[in-house]
Amino acid sequence: MFSYSVVGTQLYIGDMVFVMISFLILMWLIKLVAWTPLTKMLQDRSDKISNDIDSAEKSRAEAADLASKRQAELQNTREEASGIISQAKDSGQKQRDQIIDDARQDASNLKSSAEQDIERQRQEALANSKKDVASLSVEIASKSFLKN
DSSP, rough: OOOOOOSOOOOOOHHHHHHHHHHHHHHHHHIIIIIIHHHHHHHHHHHHHHHHHHHHHHHHHHHHHHHHHHHHHHHHHHHHHHHHHHHHHHHHHHHHHHHHHHHHHHHHEEEEEEEHHHHHHHHHHHHHHHHHHHHHHHHHHHHHHHHO
């Protein structure tokens, strides 16, 4: 091949066909040996990246879902706690009012009982004093009779 001297612009068809066939065989060997595994490796890598992105998106969506559920649970818990506190305040107010009413009723009953005791004792004292007056009157009259 190197024995040719360049003497013009002639093309050697045999060399050109040989180079073309060699190039095609080389391309076929590269496709067979390197290109197919290389494209398979790139496709596998592309699939893995796509799966990782899908998985990350799914995880992000699940995390957002979970965060919103937690927020809703927290809000429900706060509302429930507020309701319990309000109910406890109402219950405490009712108990306070009931205790005050009971105390007033007890005081009224105690006052009424004391007034009845006072009236009974006054009546007893009046009855005793009438007996004493009658007894003294009889005694005075009998002494007065005896003196006369």
